[in-house]
Amino acid sequence: MAQPLASTELTGLQKAIRWHPPSYDIRVDEVPIPRILHPDDAIVKVRLAALCGSDLHIYRGHGGVNAVHICGHEFIGEVVALGSSFGEEVNGRPALYSQLKVGHKIVSPFTSNCGECSVCRLGYTARCPEGFLFGSPALDGGQAQYVRVPKAGGTLFNLSEPSTWSSDMSKTGRETALSKLSDSSLLVLADILPTGVFAALQTINHPKVQPVLTGRPWPLCFSPGIEGETLSVLQEDRVFTAAIIGLGPVGVCAAISLLDAVSTRSIPFRIIAIDPNESRRTKMQAVYDTIDESGKKGGDFAVLSIDDAKVKAKEWTHGVGCTAVLEVVGNPSALSLAYDLVRPFGVITSVGVHGEPPLPFNGREVYGKNVSLDFGRCPARAMFPPAFDLLVKRQDIFGGVGEASSLIDSIVSFDEAAASYSSFDKGEVGKVIFDPWK
Secondary structure, eight states: OOOOOGGGOOOSEEEEEEEOSSSSOEEEEEEEOOOOOSTTOEEEEEEEEEEOTTHHHHHTTOSSOOSOEEOOSOEEEEEEEEOTTOSTTOOSSOTHHHHOOTTOEEEEOSBOOOSOSHHHHTTOGGGOTTOOBSSBTTBOOSSBSEEEETTHHHHOEETTOGGGSOOSSOHHHHHHHHHHOOHHHHGGGGTHHHHHHHHHHHHHTOGGGHHHHHSOOTTGGGOTTOOOSOOOOOGGGGOEEEEEEOOSHHHHHHHHHHHHHHHHTTOOEEEEEEOSOHHHHHHHHHHHHHSOGGGTTTEEEEEEOHHHHHHHHHHHHTTSOEEEEEEOSOSHHHHHHHHHHEEEEEEEEEOSOOOSSOOSOOHHHHHHHTOEEEEOOOOHHHHHHHHHHHHHHTHHHHSOBSSTTOSEEEEEEGGGHHHHHHHHHTTSOOEEEEETTO
């Protein structure tokens, strides 16, 4: 069993935010600082950790969890110890086993992943068979002063060496961008921004969206060189109409990403952003108003309540329904609304975390509307490169803290953990970040 590097070995106790069963019980406890347990481990000193909507499932007692554990799956920090797998002469493994060093700054996706199996090689890193979710009984989370990262060479992103990931920017461009990005801004790369990008890309690239984008009917949209019988696709048929259900932090990220995708591709669009919570609608409107024209040109965008959204969708689509719906809530009522809003041969992309209640569709409904349903967890590590590029582009939203249009509402100490969970659960605050050393 590998041991921590002698010069960085840590002992003693740390402060950590822990959930206690059965529900709504958040405490700041003193627990042992984690140690290297496997040669592939890294120990990270946490600079900042965030509170995410997914944390609320366990907080409310709906996660099927009954064990005390350290919360949180979004963190950024500094490597303070590495297992014996890391070194200069490592070959045939993910590059970080050769490149990652004590002292390097990292951001972690919300799940660990090996980076070596077929699942990871294909980019489906969220479902690595050796992966675990941070902030669960299986793997203590990052709302602590230190966190252990298993399979660290396949999991972490090295912010101290930007040549280790792909980007539309040059290495110099990435270095320049990184020098200007705050830790609080970079922290959104752990989950919410990759998940928002994932939802948008899954939607805009879905096969059933292609007739709208190409102007060619199904299935000729997949065969540009083949002519079929003449069917007149009108300009009004080529307006991409979407709804986004849920305007928490992930929903806002999905909206920003979808707006960026349609505007940069010059796709005519109409997007309805929906939430029953007025404060979340106010935040979304402020975000939209702040985005410069390059990030939202070419269409219409409306932020509405559920009832008003139903009326607007009928008006904009002449009663046919939306091309696609992004569901970012994770409950049956949100899925029912998505089904009501989507058109026949439409797409529902769900990145909300769903629990045990059954899906609100029967066989006759799903057959009768030809709707495609995409569900599941974002492969955050695979989505890191496009998320980073969007983060740099949209610093008008991701760069600030506590402003009307800022995605991040506040940075608080662990002393405010219980109150922050409670306020977030009630929809009274948006994105909250914890400083473990404050």
